[in-house]
Ligand code: CP
């Protein structure tokens with residue numbers, strides 16, 4: 001079953017084909033009103049369930065719009081309103097949903113839920129973010145980088161701050177798309193060792209550099225994310241802020257890079273915390289292209305999952 005669960009577990013050729021397909025579909029709709037159906041309707045007569053156990057703006061809207069553009073229909077469900085949130089097993093939920101829908105996207109907490117759902121579903125399952133990874137975001141980010149700067153192979157990406165779920169998917173992408181990644185942040189918030197090992201084993205240079213100004217030297221892309229993720233306890237807030245303040249992406253840090261790198265953030269951002277408004281709205285920022293490209297990248301992912 002072609003589930004899209006993570007970047008490191010997806011075939012490399014399939015990943016590059018998906019990016020090319022996303023670009024082709026994006027170009028084909030250039031200038032059209034958002035509600036215009038695509039000329040091709042690969043999801044005609046298809047029903048897609050979008051399950052959210054955490055909040056979402058981009059993932060929810062981009063999947064919903066993407067399915068509709070391709071001729072399909074969606075059901076947007078929140079975990080707490082489903083029996084899933086009231087004791088029904090994930091396995092039974094997977095078996096039941098598979099009788100009604102052709103594809104399931106889920107945003108959840110622990111990735112074990114995603115894997116259990118995929119194991120028991122007889123339709124493809126897509127990872128719309130877990131505590132551990134966010135592969136759809138990074139597919140959009142690969143598309144965005146390549147639109148602006150050409151192939152990402154051999155380039156240097158710098159991740160600043162918390163080595164979180166999005167950072168893990170960046171490391172998986174480093175291994176698959178062949179770029180290097182430098183992490184700059186505190187020791188206690190370093191990325192998952194398994195993700196760093198995956199990238200290194202695939203031939204990427206993975207560096208940990210405590211000094212952010214040094215880290216960004218020669219970088220082609222600088223990435224930030226919130227200091228606290230949705231799965232993090234709010235009680236950690238003050239400590240996190242104190243730890244992460246030195247890693248803020250601001251004009252001084254962009255200058256330390258010679259203003260050469262693109263700036264990315266998956267959003268939502270906390271302006272003035274992990275990144276300043278001057279950088280977010282500055283000439284190097286491609287944050288809204290990233291957000292748009294969620295739509296195009298995920299349409300390609302859904303087509304791949306459904307073999308259409
Ligand atoms: N980047 C992202 O996944 O945004 P949402 O949480 O709004 O879906």
Ligand code: NVA
Nearest residue numbers: 164225229230266267
């Ligand atoms: N790291 C963030 C990403 C949000 C899209 C979180 O998990 O909350």
